[in-house]
Amino acid sequence: MNTIEQQIEDLRKELRLHNHNYYVLDNATISDYDFDLKLKELQSLEAKHPEFFDANSPTQRVGGEVTRNFETVVHEHRMYSLDNSYSREDLEDWEKRIKKLVDGEVQYTCELKYDGASISLTYEHGKLVKAVTRGDGFQGDNVTANVKTIKSVPLQLKGDYPSKFDIRGEIILPFEGFIKMNEERVVLGEEPYRNPRNTASGSLKLQDSAEVAKRPLECLLYNLTSNNLGISTQFESLQKARDWGFKVPKAAKLANSIDEVLEFVNYWDSHRHDLPYETDGVVVKVNNLQQQEELGYTAKAPRWAMAYKFKAEQVSTRLNTITYQVGRTGAITPVANLEPVELAGTTVKRASLHNADQIEKLDIREGDTVYVEKGGEIIPKVLGVDLSKRKADSEPTKYITNCPECDTELIRKEGEAQHYCPNYNGCNPQIIGRIQHFISRKAMDIDGLGGETVALLVNEGLINNYSDLFQLTKDQVIPLERMAEKSADNLINGISESKNIPFERVLYALGIRYVGETVAKKLAKHYKSIDAIIGASQEELVNVDEIGVKIAESVTRFFETQENIDIINRLKGFGVQLQMSEEQLSGQTDKLKGDIVVVSGVFYQVSRNELKKLIENNGGKVSSSISSKTSYIVAGDKMGPSKKTKAETLGIALISEEKFLQKLI
Ligand code: AMP
Numbered sequence: 001m002n003t004i005e006q007q008i009e010d011l012r013k014e015l016r017l018h019n020h021n022y023y024v025l026d027n028a029t030i031s032d033y034d035f036d037l038k039l040k041e042l043q044s045l046e047a048k049h050p051e052f053f054d055a056n057s058p059t060q061r062v063g064g065e066v067t068r069n070f071e072t073v074v075h076e077h078r079m080y081s082l083d084n085s086y087s088r089e090d091l092e093d094w095e096k097r098i099k100k101l102v103d104g105e106v107q108y109t110c111e112l113k114y115d116g117a118s119i120s121l122t123y124e125h126g127k128l129v130k131a132v133t134r135g136d137g138f139q140g141d142n143v144t145a146n147v148k149t150i151k152s153v154p155l156q157l158k159g160d161y162p163s164k165f166d167i168r169g170e171i172i173l174p175f176e177g178f179i180k181m182n183e184e185r186v187v188l189g190e191e192p193y194r195n196p197r198n199t200a201s202g203s204l205k206l207q208d209s210a211e212v213a214k215r216p217l218e219c220l221l222y223n224l225t226s227n228n229l230g231i232s233t234q235f236e237s238l239q240k241a242r243d244w245g246f247k248v249p250k251a252a253k254l255a256n257s258i259d260e261v262l263e264f265v266n267y268w269d270s271h272r273h274d275l276p277y278e279t280d281g282v283v284v285k286v287n288n289l290q291q292q293e294e295l296g297y298t299a300k301a302p303r304w305a306m307a308y309k310f311k312a313e314q315v316s317t318r319l320n321t322i323t324y325q326v327g328r329t330g331a332i333t334p335v336a337n338l339e340p341v342e343l344a345g346t347t348v349k350r351a352s353l354h355n356a357d358q359i360e361k362l363d364i365r366e367g368d369t370v371y372v373e374k375g376g377e378i379i380p381k382v383l384g385v386d387l388s389k390r391k392a393d394s395e396p397t398k399y400i401t402n403c404p405e406c407d408t409e410l411i412r413k414e415g416e417a418q419h420y421c422p423n424y425n426g427c428n429p430q431i432i433g434r435i436q437h438f439i440s441r442k443a444m445d446i447d448g449l450g451g452e453t454v455a456l457l458v459n460e461g462l463i464n465n466y467s468d469l470f471q472l473t474k475d476q477v478i479p480l481e482r483m484a485e486k487s488a489d490n491l492i493n494g495i496s497e498s499k500n501i502p503f504e505r506v507l508y509a510l511g512i513r514y515v516g517e518t519v520a521k522k523l524a525k526h527y528k529s530i531d532a533i534i535g536a537s538q539e540e541l542v543n544v545d546e547i548g549v550k551i552a553e554s555v556t557r558f559f560e561t562q563e564n565i566d567i568i569n570r571l572k573g574f575g576v577q578l579q580m581s582e583e584q585l586s587g588q589t590d591k592l593k594g595d596i597v598v599v600s601g602v603f604y605q606v607s608r609n610e611l612k613k614l615i616e617n618n619g620g621k622v623s624s625s626i627s628s629k630t631s632y633i634v635a636g637d638k639m640g641p642s643k644k645t646k647a648e649t650l651g652i653a654l655i656s657e658e659k660f661l662q663k664l665i
């Protein structure tokens, strides 16, 4: 093997190992920083040597492939449902049916039932070749590009894996990641996702795999479906899958009787809340694969497996009061304040009531005894009212008409369930929320200033909008609670340094509804300055790639408000970047620093001259002849044969126009 190829292979192997340790074994063996360095090194080697491309390289996990229509794939082995059981009797009946059909002792494997979206993975020669959703059980969607971005799915197996096999599992979204995603959505004024399961299955069908890569999904495996793998029990197959690099939870246990199965069920019924992800029961499987085969399938489910559903967790308690919260976008959420009660391992004191319609539909009143359930959602919900306990003097709930924070009359738009406080610039939670967004990491990233300090500054009357931050003085902040000389310095410095944050991030920081990071980038790139965006009409905005009516409306509405224009003018005065810098405008970067590039052939997306200019603007050097110093050749159509031969003899890589342009993104 040539040394470059060896170097690439070694890096891939090392990164794969770190990935496995971190995402499958939950045991980090390298810092994030060092991991990124090595990944970058591999990326740059692969870019220079496309001849060693591997679709399953660790660099392929960042996504980028866009699927418009998912291809339909027929499952080689049907993806069945499971029969459900709810009691000891159900399980005992099942065992009786089994014993009629097979001889000898029956042992069971007990596993947790993970609540997500099922997936079927196909491996050939140790490489992931296909990932297909369950669909209707007979055929599903090919979502390989998306599944590749999930770090716990091995792209390359290890150990003594079979040359070809299918394995089934569940794509899940652990609680922590789900909550984080929702926090980000709320900041953008978007509806939070309802539960991890739907979010996981929705993620698999996103068109842009780079978006999927950002979601903290995981894949837990539970079934090898191929025959003749030299494995004789389910329990053993789980261990094998682990050895090959799959994430298979360790909770699985063998049981010799239904009593032992129930022990497992009871244990997890009370301990499942310690798990980092949602489970909705236990799956019991006949352990012996030979017996499984003899048992076979009904029209809907295997006879050799049974799901045992955990009891829905419900309690009743008194609803003491209904209060109303104002979010950072002004959205009002009614909250039920409950008599504290134990539910699913935690003490519940509050539950969301969603909106006015929900309260009316369930006729929920203060003083009622209500049923509360912890379902797939993180926040418990009120399911209904125990009317037999309602007091004679109870009165229907009158939904508030004015903001509980600023007393402004609430509004409700056509077709929207939520009430809003329209006092955008004068309602404290909205003011605080917007400034918190402004300073957040992906926005102005102001060091030394946290969310709580922002609330303090607003409540003390020191600031009223984010432009006021730039006028704060050390003397003003020192008297604040928990503020020392040094932290005051840091705060003031952090604010001042944020004046260097590039325009696209400032635009995101403004907190215009629906303008997330990606949209902000698009708008900044297209218009280049805040003034041009302010001057753009709604029709013009809609014509920008990926900007829809909803976003365009929100942008124009934002700039129609004089107060916002005043704030922007002040930001300009303080020197905040409200237009692209010279470097950004001329497209100058150092992405190609050190590269010596030869351009050859005919190009389609850009002209030869433009191509040369791009190389220079991005820090590379254009050279007219191929030599051993050449880093790579951007090869168009009709590249001369003599150049080709020369490149080959010197071992210099050719990359396409497209690949080259991708480097600059
Ligand atoms: P249901 O959708 O309720 O019929 O349940 C069947 C589904 O449970 C399967 O399609 C799997 O996606 C899922 N499942 C979760 N955990 C397991 C497991 N350990 N073994 C088998 N199936 C599981």
Ligand code: ZN
Pocket (backbone or CB within 6 Å): 326, 403, 404, 405, 406, 407, 408, 421, 422, 423, 426, 427, 428
């Ligand atoms: Zn208000």
